[in-house]
Amino acid sequence: MGVTAADIYRTFASREASGVSPAYERLALAVSRDAELLALIETLPPAKRQPNLLFAVVRLLGGPVEDAAAFRAHVLANWPAIEAEVLTRATQTNEAGRCAVLLPVLAALPQPIALLEVGASAGLCLYPDRYAYRYDSHLLGDGEPVLDCTLTGSAPPTRVPTVAWRAGLDLNPLDVTDADDVAWLDALIWPEHAHRRARLRAAANVVAADPPLLVRGDLVDDLPALAALAPSGATLVVFHTSVLYQVPAQRRAAFVDLVRRLPGHWIATEDRRVLRHDGLPEPPGEGFHNVLSLDGTPLAWVRGHGQAVTWLG
Known part of the structure; x- marks a missing residue:
């Protein structure tokens, strides 16, 4: 069995967000335990399942990323628009x-x-x-x-x-x-x-x-x-x-x-x-x-x- 979306979000929380972004650590851990959100994420091509891509798209579209419950409700209510944006975008962090x-x-x-x-x-x-x-x-x-x-x-x-x-x-x-x-x-x-x-x-x-x-x-x-x-x-x-x-x-x-x-x-x-x-x-x-x-x-x-x-x- 390959790497699951739950694995990706858990790893992001512990390796990348921990100590750097409490909000994204909380969010990624919450997503990693949410069967409904994971099922949606698993419908995306593997290259589009990155936490940073999904979180950035939600931010771009004016959605909440500080509170896990508000994020969940927003994603479930607006998935078609979020999915379309995720499919056309890539993480291009220019730091x-x-x-x-x-x-x-x-x-x-x-x-x-x-x-x-x-x-x-x-x-x-x-x-x-x-x-x-x-x-x-x-x-x-x-x-x-x-x-x-x-x-x-x-x-x-x-x-x-x-x-x-x-x-x-x-x-x-x-x-x-x-x-x-x-x-x-x-x-x-x-x-x-x-x-x-x-x-x-x-x-x-x-x-x-x-x-x-x-x-x-x-x-x-x-x-x-x-x-x-x-x-x-x-x-x-x-x-x-x-x-x-x-x-x-x-x-x-x-x-x-x-x-x-x-x-x-x-x-x-x-x-x-x-x-x-x-x-x-x-x-x-x-x-x-x-x-x-x-x-x-x-x-x-x-x-x-x-x-x-x-x-x-």
């Missing part, structure tokens, strides 16, 4: 805070760099040179927003990267100047995270002032042509954060094979169950951690929204 965990690696590469993000959403993570950073008490850069990150196991970086070119690839690129697209990005932010909503607005202003090249396409079929547009005098850096869990395993393997053969470097920030590495130590403390890797070599455990980095070794 600028993730630049804080990428920055130490980006700054250490030969400069200038040509940034190419796979699963770029609206492209907010393509501007690590434009934001400011606070690593514990160490300030770096002078832009907005200021991204806070706790570093363990290394000194903070001393410079921001020099970005000569930036481009993104996505099945459905979002536009920060489109109110509907920004509403979806906002809906994907978890209920209690007001600081992330403010960060989204500030980062969207940066992107709107100097839009990147965003290409609608597939991470295997269309990556080589986009990578070929990078200027020859810059170090190509292909990167992605929390994207590969949405890609079927066979396609994921084809992408890894392709990206390893491209010139330049490959930075990944992914769940260790999705992009596997041998011999990893246990992640630090509580909460869900991804693995930050460079060219397939794991470097650090990182929190999902860029709030902490713990370097390996």
